[in-house]
Amino acid sequence: xxxxxxxPLLVPGIVMMGMILRIPFTSIPPVISDVAKGLGVSVSSLxxxxxxxxxxxxxxxxxxxxxGQKWGIEKSxxxxxxxxxxxxxxxxxxxxxxxxxxxxxxxxxxxxNVLLPSAVVANFPTRIGRYTSxxxxxxxxATILASSLAVPIVKATNWQTLxxxxxxxxxxxxxxxxxxxxxxxxxxxxxxxxxxxxxWRNKRAWYLLAYGGLQSLYYYxxxxxxxxxxxxxxxxxxxxxxxxxxxxxxxxxxxxxxxxAFTRWGNQxxxxxxxxxxxxxxxxxxxxxxxxxxxxxxxxxxxxxxxSGGALFxxxxxxxxxxxxxxxxTAELSGMAQSGGYLLAAFGPTLFGYGFxxxxxxxxxxxxxxxxxxxxxxAAWMVEKTDIIA
Numbered sequence: 001x002x003x004x005x006x007x008p009l010l011v012p013g014i015v016m017m018g019m020i021l022r023i024p025f026t027s028i029p030p031v032i033s034d035v036a037k038g039l040g041v042s043v044s045s046l047x048x049x050x051x052x053x054x055x056x057x058x059x060x061x062x063x064x065x066x067x068g069q070k071w072g073i074e075k076s077x078x079x080x081x082x083x084x085x086x087x088x089x090x091x092x093x094x095x096x097x098x099x100x101x102x103x104x105x106x107x108x109x110x111x112x113n114v115l116l117p118s119a120v121v122a123n124f125p126t127r128i129g130r131y132t133s134x135x136x137x138x139x140x141x142a143t144i145l146a147s148s149l150a151v152p153i154v155k156a157t158n159w160q161t162l163x164x165x166x167x168x169x170x171x172x173x174x175x176x177x178x179x180x181x182x183x184x185x186x187x188x189x190x191x192x193x194x195x196x197x198x199x200w201r202n203k204r205a206w207y208l209l210a211y212g213g214l215q216s217l218y219y220y221x222x223x224x225x226x227x228x229x230x231x232x233x234x235x236x237x238x239x240x241x242x243x244x245x246x247x248x249x250x251x252x253x254x255x256x257x258x259x260x261a262f263t264r265w266g267n268q269x270x271x272x273x274x275x276x277x278x279x280x281x282x283x284x285x286x287x288x289x290x291x292x293x294x295x296x297x298x299x300x301x302x303x304x305x306x307x308s309g310g311a312l313f314x315x316x317x318x319x320x321x322x323x324x325x326x327x328x329x330t331a332e333l334s335g336m337a338q339s340g341g342y343l344l345a346a347f348g349p350t351l352f353g354y355g356f357x358x359x360x361x362x363x364x365x366x367x368x369x370x371x372x373x374x375x376x377x378x379a380a381w382m383v384e385k386t387d388i389i390a
Contacts, residue, residue, distance in 0.1 A: 013077075013173075028049055052102045056109075060111065087103070116135055117330050120135075129262060207382040208379070220348060221369065222305050246299070258315065277312060319383060
């Protein structure tokens with residue numbers, strides 16, 4: 001597509017899509033106690049709110065390419081962002097609608113997750129790295145800001161106001177994106193003669209699925225439990241929260257720089273770079289086996305783990321585009337890998353915490369996580385043994 005044929009709101013639209021990829025559900029955990037109090041229920045009864053979106057991602061992701069084939073990428077975005085706005089707003093009405101709205105948000109985000117790499121390939125085939133950086137950076141910054149502002153907003157008003165603000169942001173994203181529907185890219189349908197080989201039968205694609213699943217499990221487990229583990233060694237809640245912010249902030253420059261670098265580097269370079277980032281994760285997790293105390297110790301742990309986390313997800317997003325030859329195959333590979341990835345992410349943090357209740361120790365879980373990091377690095381190594389996956 002020529003530059004003249006693109007809507008002037010394409011890039012702002014991609015930025016807005018990135019912004020709403022996480023904040024509709026990641027803004028809720030910091031104020032979950034206020035939501036529970038407002039609804040007159042226990043906090044534990046709302047614990048599934050963080051799992052619902054991840055399960056939605058796992059279930060819906062394989063079907064997202066079908067939406068792109070039926071309605072086109074840009075039109076699918078408009079449909080599912082509108083669905084997200086409706087789901088977000090209905091959450092303020094009652095507890096059943098809170099759960100239903102969260103499901104709708106999960107369905108919408110799952111579709112955006114899968115089709116955004118295809119949108120980049122379709123609109124910017126020669127600038128994949130730049131625009132992958134654009135939406136992934138927008139996602140990270142929006143997540144940091146929303147999580148930081150959620151508590152002050154709820155303290156100044158109430159949790160319903162926070163939900164309404166998030167809903168307004170989604171509506172703005174819908175309005176900004178709408179002009180792009182005129183330049184709709186319809187993904188090519190699978191041939192009916194049986195010549196098309198399912199992505200699920202592609203052995204090389206399974207390596208990327210394994211990598212995607214393990215990096216998601218690592219990142220979400222670290223996000224969920226690092227603050228708790230630090231507090232158990234004597235750090236204050238404020239210090240643990242500060243370190244959590246550092247963990248996220250260190251990902252920003254990597255999220256901005258790496259997608260472009262990944263598109264320029266060859267297989268061999270990417271292979272060793274990912275070994276290096278995996279080693280950073282391995283060392284960070286391994287340090288916690290020594291049960292260190294003090295702010296400096298946990299600062300180093302968070303820096304190492306945040307540093308690796310800032311590279312692992314951008315690598316996955318970029319490989320969806322780099323390792324495929326058409327927007328349709330990009331969507332199929334993205335749908336497959338993210339389905340398996342988020343299934344692991346949904347249960348990984350829960351099982352990690354369950355292990356502590358069972359053994360009253362983090363040791364076994366940390367050793368298992370270190371083994372999984374090694375397997376993740378091996379999966380990335382195998383991904384880089386071929387130029388094209390699909």
